[in-house]
Amino acid sequence: MPNPAKLALEDGTVYEGYSIGSDGEVTGEVVFNTAMTGYQEILTDPSYRGQIVTMTYPEIGNYGVNSIDIEHESPSLAGFIVREDSRIYSNYRADGDLHDYLTEHNLVGIAGIDTRALVRRIRTEGAMRGVLSTTDLSDENLVRKAKDSPGLVGRDLVREVMPSQSSTWDGKLDEWTAKEIGGTNRSADGTHIVCMDFGMKWNIPRHFASRGNRVTIVPGDTSAADIMKLNPSGVFLSNGPGDPEPLDYAHRSIRELLGDVPIFGICLGHQLLALACGAKTFKLKFGHRGVNQPVFDLTTGKVEITTQNHGFAVEEESLPDCLEITHRNLNDDTVAGVRHREQNAFGVQYHPEAASGPHDSHYLFARFQEQLQ
């Protein structure tokens, strides 16, 4: 018999299920992801730092885990919620089981709860603080703990996931994706991309590397001067967890880099670019997390289906004149991409590197590639 586990929300709702990972207790913002595949990529995405993630698709663990489909060395999220955890895994790519993976990485997880009810609650009430526990099963205690837990707003979660020092990157895309973008191992043509890592998903530098670039990863708090010393052909602003507003060190560096070097930002990187240009960001009610988010490209009139994972967004009204909206989320019309009118810089709120998710937006890497100096 699996151990019991409980999830409590700050609004007093408690869900009872069973433990599917390590024993323990974690707090975090409870969010949901609507992707039907890619749980391992989601588990390892550093942007989930501080969050307890619910998978809306009920059957999770079916294809196990493997050493390739990871977006970081180990999971950063606070807790994991599923409806039904698979007892076995069946896939030729797998080399392990989800349960073992969770335990190995000391993750607290819960299964067996009405995840759809939870999602509907989050949808109507907004993302909430919650606590997930296998050690304390008192509803009262748990709800109090949820209420007492810190929220995401105003917190610098990036410092918890960014690297402490610079490194070079040479990991390539998986064989199929490489083939899809047109061949791997192109000879480097001397272009050098410096990635400001705020909790970067690995598929991004894989894309850069597979397109023949030299890739250097620097901590997100690296100064503009230090970055320029690396002589970059372009600077990439990575995704990352939480609220972009408190990251003033990043705003400063980006402001200074603007105009000196082509810039491309993804997700948090896109928000930071906007903030650096003078825009504001705001917290969405429950965010966009999934692999089916339609984005309208205002420049081409076409729609791409995108991977998204964000709880904050760029406020349209606050956009300075120097920024032009290039993409919008078709579901709620929020800003999904901006471009600097004078400088060589653009950002998208979604994840062209996918992993997990569709490959419709790979063209953005090609676009950045063309702009590299």
Next chain:
Amino acid sequence: MPRRDDIKKILLIGSGPIIIGQACEFDYSGTQACKALREEGYEVVLVNSNPATIMTDPNTADGTYIEPLTWQMVEKIIEKERPDALLPTLGGQTGLNVAMDLQANGVLEKYGVEMIAANAKVIAKAEEREQFKEAMEKIGLDVCKGRTVKTLEQARSVLSEVGLPAVVRPSFTMGGSGSAIAYNRNEFDGLVQNGLDQSPVTEVLIEESIIGWKEYEMEVVRDREDNCVIICSIENFDAMGVHTGDSITVAPAQTLTDKEYQRMRDASLAVIREIGVETGGSNIQFAIEPNTGRMIVIEMNPRVSRSSALASKATGFPIAKIAAKLAVGYLLWELPNDITQKTKACFEPTIDYVVTKMPRFAFEKFPEADATLTTQMKSVGETMAIGRTFKESMQKAMRGLEVGAFGFGSDNRDAWGTDAQPDDHTIRAKLSTPGAERIFYIRYAMKAGMSIDEIFELTRIDRWFLDQLIQIVEQENELLKLGSLANLTHKQMWEAKRNGFSDRQLAKITSSTELKVRATRLEMGIKPVYKSVDTCAAEFEAYTPYYYSTYEQEDELPTKTDKKRIIILGGGPNRIGQGIEFDYCCCHASFALREIGVESVMVNSNPETVSTDYDTSDLLFFEPLTIEDVLNICDAIKPDGVIAQFGGQTPLNLARGLKDAGVPIIGTSVETIEAAEDRELFQQLIEELGLRQPPSGIARNMDEARREVQKIGYPALVRPSFVLGGRAMEICYDQSQFDRYVAEAFIVADGQPVLIDHFLEDATEVDVDAVADGTDCVIMGIMEHIEEAGVHSGDSACAIPPFSLTQPILAEIREATKKLADRLQVIGLMNIQYAIKLVEGIPTLYILEVNPRASRTVPFVAKATGVAVANIATKVMTGMTLKEMGVTTEPIPRHVSIKESVFPFRKFAGVDIVLGPEMRSTGEVMGISEKFSVAFAKSQLAAGTVLPESGNVFISLAPRHKDSVASLGRSLADLGFQLLATSGTAQKLRDAGVAVTQVKKIAEGHPNLIDHLKNGEVQLIVNTPSGKGARTDEGKIRAAAVQCGVPCITTVAAAEAAARAMEAMREGPLQVESLQNRYANS
């Protein structure tokens, strides 16, 4: 970009009769398309030969043509209507083929009709093997290696490319017969040689074997600006080798990592782009080798399909509707998502439940057919179930199948622990050969302790699925230890219900009864909740009321409004005898209720249908039709009434149980329904009314049967009671036949008695559909059958109005109908089958059967008369009177409408096609004209029977029909046909002075009739049976006729009608007319 303004009128081609591989799903897609296009202000012209469809309702399109689906007939419609565009992608393969023929014959060019959505070039590229292969190679996708060859030497050289095992497929054989897998070189040579011999063009296809690979489908939608989305992925439970229509399939894909899924998504988009489908939905099939991940593109359908209907129902995304709008120029992002209202149709649905589809087979109807599942589709229907987990969804699907299973085992058909428990050897054999029963044997294997790996090796079914099933068995084994229901804890009950166990299964496991389990469960406070199908996993609020049950915490049903609420119980999976006709009635019930301000609630489990479209009813419950599931819905929504008489036998079988549980069944009472089924009660009633029935009796054993038949006399009609579609029903002319068929009937009856009737030979059969309100009864249609009594009414052709009945007989029929309606207190629909037999020269009326419910002929009657029969009946059931609605007189149309049946014989090689009391047709067509003969000709053409204009006709009549030989022969000879006959019939013809060429019987050596057939020297066969069975000479002749595509008529009446039709066809070309015009003029 808005809709196109340069086109005003659009022609849509339907898919024709229901056949294996092409069923209600195209009524669903066609109806959606018509609605979508008219919503945009286009004028829609529709052609379909199938009257039992919602799409051919006169208010679905602006111009509705129930005409044969041949390019020549459609050309006439084009000539008359002058549409600007033709939308070919919503009418299945039939629609696509007719469109291609129109293009090839220059019709579209001649009349300036533009093919929208996909043009002829695109269709050819997708459909023609070599072109498709080339296209796939161009975009770097793998296809199955292989080539067609004409000699053994060529075959051997291909073998070096594809390796062993290799598949050998003879070209152009019936139903793909002769296909086999070679595992070694010896076998290969033998199979190739054999295949070359079998193929009429001496050609075989040699392919690498991908049998046992994992199979997937992707549903893609594209707009004209190249925005593409995947609507749904489907994973087949059964591995490659079983046609996807015959496979258990699951949505979404369960065992793919995101990397694999995205590879398949990329490939799907590449395929639709390369093939060039401009707008609309396509279906792309893939195979994946489970150990290496090698992926192969199997095929692509450049149109909506059975799978796209399934995908629509599985996700809530209406593919056909969107496809229709895209065809006229809209872009995906311009169209709203109906379900969320706030978001757009340009996205990829994501679901938070598991969908399982199970096929329904009808092999019991075709005992001579090979029941092994292959790449040729053999199932006749399907059911779909939604659950939060695979286990729940699978168990629901199994009970939704209505084959006596109430989940994965632990029900009355479960042989485990009984004398019929299979041994290991049988289990292994059943696992390694895919068949309709394999899923049950998987359970036996699990019960016998076979490991997942062993079962996988035998079945190649993914281990993940097998582990899910073994979990069900493990839970069952745990529960079995309880010994009694009293020991079942709340937690165990909850877990069992969450894993999809039905009350019935739990009753079996705990040796209790279904109702006791239900009571215990409710006492424990365990009842299902209803969650909505919303395309988005609850990310957005859903506005469409489409629900499924599950055992979870939160219920999402809306609160009841002031409106009256009525549930319509649907028909479940299609099967022979219960199909689209009943779905048509259910849809009409729903439309009628909505018209009068009553909230309509549909319950059904068939994903192909219009009834399970989310906007057909005010509330839709996609649920199995069992007492438990329906009672749960009733508990949850508290209906004011439940309609059980429209969905065929399925809801009728539930009526008693529902009524006993206090559910308000409306319309004709359950007691009446039972009285009509109860032989003795019914006999009494007939006598009281002064009506006549053929002598009949009931037998519970062989001795009784023999006694009864003594009293009744031969010929006798034997059938088991409580079965559908004339199952195991036979006419016996003597004691030896009688003994044999009664024995069989007892087996099928399974404990129930066997019914014996005196068979009225050479009687004319008549069907009557009527509506009654308790006071008045109005006849809606009197249908005279073409074939004599003895052919199942679902299989015979029939005409409205009657063509040979006299006024006095018609008056008698009308009176009897009203008497019966009155006496039975019918409220709603009623169908009566009569027979008229000459008794001592006087036409005498007999009552064969009374069914106080919707019949299969309701849609045909409605189309023939223009009267919305089911609509009126529904309103009557809610308490309105016929008078109040102004329905007081029997509609008598000016034109003649003929319904003809369509059979699946081409799919079952070698099966004898003789018509009998057991129904075997899958669908129907209708021919309309001012003249009987022309209407009959059209019905034949529509059914695919191409009556020849000249050539040779082979006649062979059974001894009892010898008197008809001369007149039939003469009328054919007068039409200029050369007659062929074997010795006996030839002599008769010569005696009558009709010229005839004598041919050899099969036993008389060569060249015999079969040789002439194969040489294309016979254009029509008239062969009435004296015996039955594929092994008899005549059986062989009839089977050969099907294989050679030569029309074969098996009754004298039909032959006479055919002769009249052929004569009429000479008098002038067939004319087309829309229903709207016909009704306006009548």
